[in-house]
Amino acid sequence: xxxxxxxxxxxxxxxxxxxxxxxxxxxxxxxxxxxxxxxxxxxxxxxxxxxxxxxxxxxxxxxxxxxxxxxxxxxxxxxxxxxxxxxxxxxxxxxxxxxxxxxxxxxxxxxxxxxxxxxxxxxxxxxxxxxxxxxxxxxxxxxxxxxxxxxx
Amino acid sequence: xxxxxxxxxxxxxxxxxxxxxxxxxxxxxxxxxxxxxxxxxxxxxxxxxxxxxxxxxxxxxxxxxxxxxxxxxxxxxxxxxxxxxxxxxxxxxxxxxxxxxxxxxxxxxxxxxxxxxxxxxxxxxxxxxxxxxxxxxxxxxxxxxxxxxxxxxxxxxxxxxxxxxxxxxxxxxxxxxxxxxxxxxxxxxxxxxxxxxxxxxxxxxxxxxxxxxxxxxxxxxxxx
Numbered sequence: 464x465x466x467x468x469x470x471x472x473x474x475x476x477x478x479x480x481x482x483x484x485x486x487x488x489x490x491x492x493x494x495x496x497x498x499x500x501x502x503x504x505x506x507x508x509x510x511x512x513x514x515x516x517x518x519x520x521x522x523x524x525x526x527x528x529x530x531x532x533x534x535x536x537x538x539x540x541x542x543x544x545x546x547x548x549x550x551x552x553x554x555x556x557x558x559x560x561x562x563x564x565x566x567x568x569x570x571x572x573x574x575x576x577x578x579x580x581x582x583x584x585x586x587x588x589x590x591x592x593x594x595x596x597x598x599x600x601x602x603x604x605x606x607x608x609x610x611x612x613x614x615x
Numbered sequence: 616x617x618x619x620x621x622x623x624x625x626x627x628x629x630x631x632x633x634x635x636x637x638x639x640x641x642x643x644x645x646x647x648x649x650x651x652x653x654x655x656x657x658x659x660x661x662x663x664x665x666x667x668x669x670x671x672x673x674x675x676x677x678x679x680x681x682x683x684x685x686x687x688x689x690x691x692x693x694x695x696x697x698x699x700x701x702x703x704x705x706x707x708x709x710x711x712x713x714x715x716x717x718x719x720x721x722x723x724x725x726x727x728x729x730x731x732x733x734x735x736x737x738x739x740x741x742x743x744x745x746x747x748x749x750x751x752x753x754x755x756x757x758x759x760x761x762x763x764x765x766x767x768x769x770x771x772x773x774x775x776x777x778x779x780x781x782x783x784x785x786x787x788x789x790x791x792x793x794x795x796x797x798x799x800x801x802x803x804x805x806x807x808x809x810x811x812x813x814x815x816x817x818x819x820x821x822x823x824x825x826x827x828x829x830x831x832x833x834x835x836x837x838x839x
Contacts, residue, residue, distance in 0.1 A: 562793075562824055563712075564820060565809045567718060569747045570751055574643035574648075579640040582636030590630070591626075
């Protein structure tokens with residue numbers, strides 16, 4: 464009985480798909496039961512598209528010669544020809560421009576940091592001495608002024 | 616009063632010394648860097664990346680051998696400086712300059728494939744890095760190679776092209792002798808090229824190139 468109903472529904476073009484398309488944004492799939500016709504909500508405009516018959520022919524299976532694309536996120540594989548190795552012919556010989564750039568400086572020691580540290584300390588000491596000299600000179604001037612005032 | 620003058624003088628001297636020291640430090644940062652000498656063991660590379668080293672072979676020094684049949688070069692050996700490194704093929708970059716081997720692994724040299732094959736007629740060119748950003752690389756001691764020493768190139772047909780060094784030149788990069796390095800010669804020759812001289816910190820580049828010129832002394836076919 465089930466086979467008969469299934470065969471009739473298929474012949475009538477009633478599919479079992481539950482997918483939605485962009486053309487029918489709110490049309491929920493209502494044909495989850497394969498033997499019942501899909502319910503179409505009258506308020507929604509459903510385009511009159513042919514429902515694919517599962518018995519229809521489909522694109523042929525890929526053959527070994529077909530090209531394929533890599534999965535998303537994976538780089539395109541390099542296509543290396545299966546030719547045997549061959550040196551460049553004389554007419555293919557080319558003279559490169561400029562010079563080879565074959566060093567990154569890893570053998571060169573880092574410049575020393577101590578001159579900066581010592582120079583900074585010396586500058587601070589010089590500033591301190593200058594301040595001390597200014598204060599001392601000011602003190603001497605004040606003392607001289609006081610002494611002169613007292614002398615008068 | 617005299618004490619105050621002395622303090623002023625001391626302050627001036629100490630401040631001047633500070634300025635000079637800082638200037639010395641800045642000069643050291645911007646100036647040339649001289650590479651440190653590398654230990655005799657050569658670049659510190661994982662053993663798995665080293666090719667099996669070959670001993671020096673008994674070959675005539677002055678005789679130039681006939682060209683060998685073309686075969687892909689796979690490794691280079693320089694027994695006198697402890698180099699044994701695999702070879703990769705180098706082409707040209709977009710600007711027409713020779714490509715460089717990658718910095719990693721450091722023990723890797725490159726053969727310029729738009730030139731002669733090592734052992735074949737013409738000048739074969741092999742380049743390698745002097746150093747990486749963190750240490751020595753495959754040709755760190757190339758400048759120590761002397762006239763008469765051997766350079767051996769293993770090829771894919773299991774033959775070895777044994778070269779003998781004719782001379783070592785150090786030339787400024789600004790006047791790189793491209794014709795002498797890549798130009799046509801009528802005998803099987805080899806040129807090994809790396810960087811040399813002082814390091815220009817501003818340009819992030821060495822100022823010179825070290826070039827080893829060699830000729831094919833003998834083909835060698837190891838018995839398997």
